Amino acid sequence: MKTKLEKMLKFPCSFTYKIIGLAKPELIDKIVQVIQFRLPGDYIPQIKSSNKGNYLSISISICAKNFSQIEILYRELSQINIVRMVL
Template structure:
């Protein structure tokens, strides 16, 4: 999967992460903080709440210079305790 994704992308490119996490106000702040540390910039995530309000879906788009940035950020976001899935 990794090799196929690498072949599909031409850098620099925009890449969107979709993150599912617990519905807590600090989730969005933590995601933005991690993204800012890896790839500084102005980010305005799109946020949607689940039907029951237990989870948030957060989409955030970055401009990646290489595949390593995409991987690093994926791993960093995955380490946030309130995050349940990153794709």
Template structure:
């Protein structure tokens, strides 16, 4: 059974992940490294810091060929130790 997200997307397509995690420079490096393993490319993350500077949100757009890539990256990104949430 297809999910609603899968039904809405037409592949190939651009897809943006928003990741919230602990504000450390290595979070961005790890995030880009994980994404490049699945979908090689040049990525320029957009970063916003929380008011207290404890957390950052990172938005990064990929060009996915199929829904399995999107799903797989959600899983891999969520496994990064400093990640608190993946949207």
């Protein structure tokens, strides 16, 4: 059964992940590394720091060819130990 999101998207399409994680220097590199493993290319993440500086919010866009790519990356990004949330 297709999800609402899957029904709304027409592939290939641009899809943006928003990842919130601990403000560690390696966070951005780990995120880009996971994405590049599945979809090689150049990625320019947009980074914002929380008010207290404990967390980073990273927005990064990909060009998805199908819905399974979106799901796989969501799962793999969520498994990074310093990531707290993937939207």
